[in-house]
Amino acid sequence: MLLQYQLMVQRRRVDEEAEGSEVITMVKIEVIEEDEEKMVVLLKGTDRAFANALRRTMMSNTPKMAIETVRFQMGSFDLCLSCSHLNPAAVARESSGGSGCDNCGKKLEKEDVDYAVWETNGPLPDEMIAQRLSMIPIPTNHDEYHFEESCPNCKDLVPEDRGCPSCNMIYTCKAFGSEEGTTVTAGDMVFLGDQSLEIPDRYRSIPITKLSKGQMVEFYATAVMGRGSEHAKWSPVCGVTFVPRQIAILNNKTKAKILWDLNLTINAKDFNKDGKLEDIKKVQTLIKDLYHVGDGTEEKVTFKEAITLEEVPDEYIFSFETDGSMGPQIAMKKAAEALSANFESLKVDLSAAL
Numbered sequence: 001m002l003l004q005y006q007l008m009v010q011r012r013r014v015d016e017e018a019e020g021s022e023v024i025t026m027v028k029i030e031v032i033e034e035d036e037e038k039m040v041v042l043l044k045g046t047d048r049a050f051a052n053a054l055r056r057t058m059m060s061n062t063p064k065m066a067i068e069t070v071r072f073q074m075g076s077f078d079l080c081l082s083c084s085h086l087n088p089a090a091v092a093r094e095s096s097g098g099s100g101c102d103n104c105g106k107k108l109e110k111e112d113v114d115y116a117v118w119e120t121n122g123p124l125p126d127e128m129i130a131q132r133l134s135m136i137p138i139p140t141n142h143d144e145y146h147f148e149e150s151c152p153n154c155k156d157l158v159p160e161d162r163g164c165p166s167c168n169m170i171y172t173c174k175a176f177g178s179e180e181g182t183t184v185t186a187g188d189m190v191f192l193g194d195q196s197l198e199i200p201d202r203y204r205s206i207p208i209t210k211l212s213k214g215q216m217v218e219f220y221a222t223a224v225m226g227r228g229s230e231h232a233k234w235s236p237v238c239g240v241t242f243v244p245r246q247i248a249i250l251n252n253k254t255k256a257k258i259l260w261d262l263n264l265t266i267n268a269k270d271f272n273k274d275g276k277l278e279d280i281k282k283v284q285t286l287i288k289d290l291y292h293v294g295d296g297t298e299e300k301v302t303f304k305e306a307i308t309l310e311e312v313p314d315e316y317i318f319s320f321e322t323d324g325s326m327g328p329q330i331a332m333k334k335a336a337e338a339l340s341a342n343f344e345s346l347k348v349d350l351s352a353a354l
């Protein structure tokens with residue numbers, strides 16, 4: 001898999017010959033590993049500061065949808081056991097002079113025979129449920145959804161009035177408990193809109209609360225676009241790290257045999273004729289193998305520096321996972337966009353100040 005895409009970053013190189021001149025360098029990105037929610041890339045022609053800027057931007061400045069407000073429906077209901085219709089509490093009951101089920105007209109005389117009582121309560125407080133909802137990965141489509149403050153329909157409204165199908169995603173949920181206890185999960189939420197934005201299969205089992213017989217929950221949850229700098233729920237990534245790329249040098253063939261004789265993963269054949277090992281994944285494996293002949297082992301005494309690791313200048317291995325709200329390529333692309341927008345505004349500020 002050699003998918004490459006490039007990122008343009010403007011940097012100012014100030015040295016004796018070219019003082020003040022502006023050089024545009026391209027940071028090359030090579031994908032080493034990628035799946036639905038994890039990515040490892042090689043950044044080439046860059047420095048630590050840039051890799052770290054990308055890391056921090058990815059965590060705190062990449063737009064993502066997350067649930068921001070939840071409206072809980074409160075009340076209790078008489079469930080008609082003939083037609084499963086939910087009648088408002090007590091009013092349809094025979095005992096209070098009601099005329100029976102609103103839907104089928106059946107008389108509601110005896111609890112658990114004609115009707116069952118359901119109340120909107122449960123073991124977890126609403127605040128805790130709202131917190132859990134906010135952490136569920138909401139599928140984020142950056143082309144269709146906008147920040148409320150820059151939404152084409154809402155940007156001119158006062159903040160309280162904002163919210164439309166271009167900047168809000170609404171999920172509803174109505175779930176009932178059972179005698180043995182029923183776990184309400186992310187999969188019980190229904191998106192009011194395009195089906196492709198339902199909670200994806202692999203996250204549908206995320207638990208929200210657990211309900212017993214007679215307990216129910218009903219809510220409308222609204223997701224909006226935000227950034228991780230405001231709240232962790234808007235951070236689409238986790239475990240974002242980078243390390244300098246290393247290659248291995250074979251310095252002493254005879255002594256290196258100590259490692260090969262241990263029959264671990266990497267052996268002499270993996271090194272090229274110049275005695276170097278450059279393959280990124282193999283180097284990562286070798287680093288683990290070297291623990292067997294490293295500090296604190298008996299072998300270290302004779303093995304010494306038979307194989308050493310050397311950093312490749314200007315190259316970094318950058319890896320991260322997403323929370324599932326978007327694919328890793330999108331997270332990377334959106335972070336790069338946010339970063340160049342930052343540089344752009346910095347450039348404008350600088351030229352205004354100078």
Ligand SMILES: [Zn+2]
Binds near residue numbers: 084101103105106
């Ligand atoms: Zn009925």
Ligand SMILES: [Zn+2]
Binds near residue numbers: 152
């Ligand atoms: Zn809007």
